[in-house]
Amino acid sequence: MIVDDSAVVRQVVSDMLTRDPQIQVIAAVSDPVFALERLKTLSPDVIVLDVEMPRMDGITFLRRLMSERPTPVVMCSSLTEAGAATTLDALAAGAVAIVTKPKMGVKNFLLDASTDIIAQVKAAASANVKRLTPSARSDSRPAAVLPSPLKPAADAGRAGQKFTADAVLAATTGAMKRTTERIVAIGTSTGGTQALEAVLKVLPKDAPGIIAVQHMPERFTAAFADRLNKICQVTVREATTGERLLPGHVLIAPGGKHLMLKRSGAYYYAEVLDGALVNRHKPSVDVLFRSVANCAGPNAMGVIMTGMGDDGARGLKEMRESGSSTLAQDEASCVVFGMPKEAIRLGGAQRTLPLNEIAGAILLYAAGA
Template identity: 60%
Template sequence: MADPIRVMVVDDSAVVRQVVTELLSRAPGIEVVGAAADPLFALDRMNKAWPDVITLDVEMPRMDGITFLKKIMAERPTPVVVCSTLTGKGSETAMQALAAGAVSIITKPTLGLKSFLHDAADDLVAAVRGAARANLRALGRSGALSAARPLAAAAEPAAGAMAETTDRLIAIGTSTGGTQALEAVLGRLPRTTPGIVVVQHMPEKFTALFAQRLDQLCAVEVLEAADGQRVLPGRVLIAPGGRHMAVRRSGAHYIVDVRDGPPVNRHKPSVDVLFRSVARAAGRNALGVIMTGMGDDGARGLKEMRDAGARTVAQDEASCVVFGMPKEAIRLDAAERILPLERIPEALVGGGRP
């Protein structure tokens, strides 16, 4: 029998510490080795028995969660699941947490916390199990890649050229570890890149800030998608948290439909919803890319894209933080090519061709 996943719970709320400890302790294969009200108490406990995964609040006394996260990742990298209230300023703080190396985020509300944690027990357990499998070395490489210069474009577009054609389309799906991977990929794309649509599994109210951050870092324009928005060369549309995004053809153009609906593969937005719509709307004019993430969302949709004639790419295991979604896509023979993260930008610029 495999050793249990050892978890340290760090949160200044006694209710959160109690409920999270109870929920995780009930899950097979998980052992809570300690709970602490702030990072300094946690460090004392962790130095005696270092955990496999840390669940971490952001706003705490004596040392905030971001500072603690950076300290851990610099000195002894350990998978961290941030449990944060994503409202107002807190959303920006959570974005900083992902940039600093957090594997995933569980959104917790300001009211009804205890009942919410019970309702979200499955998500919390899944996040901890996914974090325990995270490849932190790949996470570090993603950060280094994001600082690389954009790939050279063949030529800059003439004035107004970006609105002339959307014949080619790129669809990207990712989850755990995807925030860093997307920064690494999109940060290297020139403004001549075909229009891109992205599903990154994220909580509601979080994707707008994520898009803003990427927009500041990238040569391409990055936006949170709005219903009816056009897909244009040099533009990246990211599905809003809590909404599905699909693509449809409108004459010579591609348009995104952003809508509510039940979760698909336990996710909203779902990569499968996006990929299946791209298979129907764009067929062989599309390129599909599935990257790091836990579970199998997007694998079947990527297979539909390949069957429709699209080029398809899966990120390789060595460069994934979690090799779940790409692994399932490869198993289904949905991926035409399997590439390390550092080679995905050139595949996007080249249309996916070898």
């Protein structure tokens, strides 16, 4: 079901989705009030939902939907700083994914982004909806999801070749031997906003430095980091080039950019750079994990959490081979088990843990246990 007050968006998205033989659009309505009426007789697997609409806003509708009949929801949000804050509210309310759209040229943008949108709708259909319910959120389980960033079709690696981390940096064996400072690298995607929150909220101020990739559109990561910073004891910021990774600090990759860990002597710092999409993502977890394997090795822990696809699986294996401690979130607590499952299959994860035990594992690692 598509719920959007723009007739153009409803038509374009309907035509786009119905071209895929696995997707059927059973309704396209102009506001949540009409949607509620249609839901009396229809049971969609996924709802594509606009945020700003007449009669009832998308977030109010979403909260009602999740309390009465939890259904995977893909939010359709304008790509603005103001819209980012509103959309994060939607994620907290239980949305599954974000489709970002510009204020101008919406039709052409949606057509260019059709491959990504179809993939996100399919991912939402396979999401573990139990993880999206209020009871799951009260148990510190992941409640919402963010997709990969939607970029113009001309961006390298978008529609054609699927690039690996080799497109951004080469693997090396230059990691320094063990030091007293330990760091943690986290990679996550679908379900990751709430999964990261669940982990970071329980960490103390003296937790090890954390560097993280969450697949998220441009202009959303700053608002996401700011929101986490307000509710966590650790300091959370969107990463900038040259910023040191310190104990009690968390650096989040900016949307639309890759994030790497670099080393100068015994100090670790962030480097933010552009480049090709890796595994169709920017930021890419594989790029981050490879950089950590290259320069930190046995001084690092790698954590891969809920997400669609396989980004980060090879990088986690490289981290393990460089001497890092590695773990994956278990299937039962994931919204989508794709990324952890692939990491386990490749042998990158030394062990699996439920989401509510990952923060404890990080603290044990930092203590040398």
